[in-house]
Amino acid sequence: MDLTGKVAIVTGSSSGIGQAIAETLTARGVRVVVNSSKSKEKGKAVADSLEGAVYFHGSVTDDNFGTDIVQLAIEKYGRLDILVNNAGTTRVIAHSDLQAATTEIWREIFDVNVFGTWSLIRAAQEALEAGPGGQILNITSLAGIRQTGSSIPYATSKAALNHLTKLLAASLAPKVRVNAVAPGLVDTPWTKDWDDVRNAYSKTAPLQRSATTKDVADSALQLIENPYLTGTILCLDGGMSLKR
Ligand SMILES: NC(=O)c1ccc[n+]([C@@H]2O[C@H](COP(=O)([O-])OP(=O)(O)OC[C@H]3O[C@@H](n4cnc5c(N)ncnc54)[C@H](OP(=O)(O)O)[C@@H]3O)[C@@H](O)[C@H]2O)c1
Numbered sequence: 117m118d119l120t121g122k123v124a125i126v127t128g129s130s131s132g133i134g135q136a137i138a139e140t141l142t143a144r145g146v147r148v149v150v151n152s153s154k155s156k157e158k159g160k161a162v163a164d165s166l167e168g169a170v171y172f173h174g175s176v177t178d179d180n181f182g183t184d185i186v187q188l189a190i191e192k193y194g195r196l197d198i199l200v201n202n203a204g205t206t207r208v209i210a211h212s213d214l215q216a217a218t219t220e221i222w223r224e225i226f227d228v229n230v231f232g233t234w235s236l237i238r239a240a241q242e243a244l245e246a247g248p249g250g251q252i253l254n255i256t257s258l259a260g261i262r263q264t265g266s267s268i269p270y271a272t273s274k275a276a277l278n279h280l281t282k283l284l285a286a287s288l289a290p291k292v293r294v295n296a297v298a299p300g301l302v303d304t305p306w307t308k309d310w311d312d313v314r315n316a317y318s319k320t321a322p323l324q325r326s327a328t329t330k331d332v333a334d335s336a337l338q339l340i341e342n343p344y345l346t347g348t349i350l351c352l353d354g355g356m357s358l359k360r
Contacts, residue, residue: 117249117341120145123193125185127151127176127236128203130159132304133255136329137200137336142166144337146198149189153203176203176232182239189243196243198340201233201277202255206306209267222269229273230280237284245291249343252288253336254281254296258353261298274298278349285347293346295339300353301326322355 124141128134130152138148147168152159153175163171170192172185189196205228209216237252244250259265260274278296285294301307301317303326317326335352339345351357 117343118145119341122146122197123149123189123195124198124200125149125151125172125189125196125236125240126200126202127232129200130155130162132306133299133302133329133332134200134202135162136333137202137255138162138166138169140330140333140337141198141340142169147193149185149192151185151203175228176236177227181232182236185236186239186243195247196240197247197249198251198253199236199240199244200253200255200336201236203232204229204255206266206270209269211263211268214268217267217269221267225267225269225273226276229270230276233277234280241288241292245288249293250291251293251295251340252281252284253339254278254294255332255336256281256296256298256349258298258300258351258357261349261351262357281349282347289346293343295345295347296349297332297335297339298349298351298353299327299332299335300356302332303328317354317356320356320359321353322358325354327352327354 124146126134126138129138129150149172150163151172156173160171163169172188174181207221254277256277257274259271260278265271281296314326318324335350
């Protein structure tokens, strides 16, 4: 599929996986709305480094986030073709420590990962349906498929996004395709201090390493470029799910 001239929003693209997806899409001729909530200067720098990109500062939890970022895409480019829901948050809590996983923490994680994503999808629906080949790509997690992940609230939020992907793929077809990449461990600033987890992953996963952001961006591009894929959750885990 020729992506030249298309327009994408990539939430949480000042760093890690989102940045790699923004770079990969730009290399295919896509104009990208880069976003972050705290790292404003880094987000601006990423946008400045990408041809045709623009930066939007805000949290997916902000009340008007969805309408404002979609409006920016429409005002600047006149269209929106691809929505990548990548922004996410977690807390590291042992799965056996139920007392530490308070309702407040559940709300904090669901506010970003699930409700923020849902609000943006609602705000983007009309623009995505207006053009040919609108699509949504959700960055979920192996934690939403298997009994793993940084905490139960996080894993459950990603399971919700996996199911949301399938529900929306069915309900928005044929106008809008909806897919997800569900990575295992990826080397990003998020996991920079997780050496024990990385070493354990390298020992257990059949492909003997964690993923790079390029691995994830390449998978995102495969889903985006294939016009016959919808409702697909691409489990990108180096074979780890074969082991658990
Ligand atoms: N790394 C892994 O092993 C792994 C595995 C599976 C899935 N994932 C998923 O991949 C996604 C990206 O993670 P990453 O590892 O690339 O992390 P990262 O390097 O820390 O990047 C996270 C990005 O999201 C932004 N962000 C966080 N909260 C936001 C909010 N409320 N609104 C808008 N932007 C927000 C961050 O910028 P600000 O903080 O400035 O807002 C940053 O740009 C997450 O959804 C994560 O769950 C990661």
